[in-house]
Amino acid sequence: xxxxxxxxxxxxxxxxxxxxxxxxxxxxxxxxxxxxxxxxxxxxxxxxxxxxxxxxxxxxxxxxxxxxxxxxxxxxxxxxxxxxxxxxxxxxxxxxxxxxxxxxxxxxxxxxxxxxxxxxxxxxxxxxxxxxxxxxxxxxxxxxxxxxxxxxxxxxxxxxxxxxxxxxxxxxxxxxxxxxxxxxxxxxxxxxxxxxxxxxxxxxxxxxxxxxxxxxxxxxxxxxxxx
Amino acid sequence: xxxxxxxxxxxxxxxxxxxxxxxxxxxxxxxxxxxxxxxxxxxxxxxxxxxxxxxxxxxxxxxxxxxxxxxxxxxxxxxxxxxxxxxxxxxxxxxxxxxxxxxxx
Numbered sequence: 001x002x003x004x005x006x007x008x009x010x011x012x013x014x015x016x017x018x019x020x021x022x023x024x025x026x027x028x029x030x031x032x033x034x035x036x037x038x039x040x041x042x043x044x045x046x047x048x049x050x051x052x053x054x055x056x057x058x059x060x061x062x063x064x065x066x067x068x069x070x071x072x073x074x075x076x077x078x079x080x081x082x083x084x085x086x087x088x089x090x091x092x093x094x095x096x097x098x099x100x101x102x103x104x105x106x107x108x109x110x111x112x113x114x115x116x117x118x119x120x121x122x123x124x125x126x127x128x129x130x131x132x133x134x135x136x137x138x139x140x141x142x143x144x145x146x147x148x149x150x151x152x153x154x155x156x157x158x159x160x161x162x163x164x165x166x167x168x169x170x171x172x173x174x175x176x177x178x179x180x181x182x183x184x185x186x187x188x189x190x191x192x193x194x195x196x197x198x199x200x201x202x203x204x205x206x207x208x209x210x211x212x213x214x215x216x217x218x219x220x221x222x223x224x225x226x227x
Numbered sequence: 228x229x230x231x232x233x234x235x236x237x238x239x240x241x242x243x244x245x246x247x248x249x250x251x252x253x254x255x256x257x258x259x260x261x262x263x264x265x266x267x268x269x270x271x272x273x274x275x276x277x278x279x280x281x282x283x284x285x286x287x288x289x290x291x292x293x294x295x296x297x298x299x300x301x302x303x304x305x306x307x308x309x310x311x312x313x314x315x316x317x318x319x320x321x322x323x324x325x326x327x328x329x330x331x332x
Contacts, residue, residue, distance in 0.1 A: 058298055059297045059298045060297050062295075062297060062298060062301070063300075065293070065295065068293075078248060078294060082298075082301065085297070085301075086298055086301075088298075089298045
């Protein structure tokens with residue numbers, strides 16, 4: 001039986017995938033710095049990586065139930081999580097596809113508009129969710145559930161939104177060298193800070209489920225499905 | 228991924244996921260929507276839990292189920308609903324040999 005406040009194994013895989021892609025992004029910047037790849041190639045690689053990151057995070061965010069910690073009822077949270085997840089996955093696919101197939105200038109412009117629309121969607125969805133959650137709580141007099149992992153999921157989403165907002169705003173304002181700027185470096189550090197608690201909580205989750213021999217514990221009582 | 232496909236292949240389990248999309252429900256509340264015995268429902272819940280599509284929490288005397296689906300799993304559920312996947316029927320059909328197979332034997 002799952003405990004509240006723990007993330008599931010697929011979310012752990014996502015976290016590792018997330019780290020891998022960000023490391024690949026850093027590696028490609030290093031390759032560009034030592035002149036092994038051209039700037040255009042670097043920009044394409046970073047664009048594709050950002051698209052993949054958006055798809056990866058968007059896919060697993062509804063599974064972490066990151067908004068549910070702030071709401072006692074499930075419907076608005078489930079809807080908001082699905083909207084944000086789908087928006088991230090579709091926008092990520094479009095951004096990745098644009099950087100693979102289109103001319104760089106067109107891909108840059110397209111991804112900038114897509115990113116701006118995505119950030120707006122996320123902010124509006126979270127605000128609508130917040131409003132409906134508070135309204136419902138005030139009517140029902142219910143309390144907020146406080147759990148660990150969903151809050152970490154929310155931190156991850158907010159950090160990603162912040163990075164995307166910074167990156168795409170820079171694109172929109174015409175500065176296309178954001179990837180080599182200090183903003184990118186600071187954003188990546190912020191991402192790691194957001195990801196590390198996720199990794200630690202997932203390790204705890206796995207440790208709790210395994211015995212000394214590393215095998216999964218069997219339930220001591222028969223499982224009747226909760227009847 | 229195989230577990231997810233297995234979980235989505237049954238119409239009852241797909242209906243459970245749709246019900247959980249509306250709100251969290253206890254095992255009893257979910258069972259009220261189906262003409263299935265409680266042990267059979269328990270088996271369905273176990274398959275869904277193993278696939279990681281739902282999470283269960285103990286609240287007092289009852290166990291409450293909540294949806295825990297990624298976007299990919301959500302899309303697969305949509306496909307399964309649209310195409311009316313039912314692998315059990317397919318398996319049953321394969322288990323019964325056709326008249327031609329019987330004749331060839």
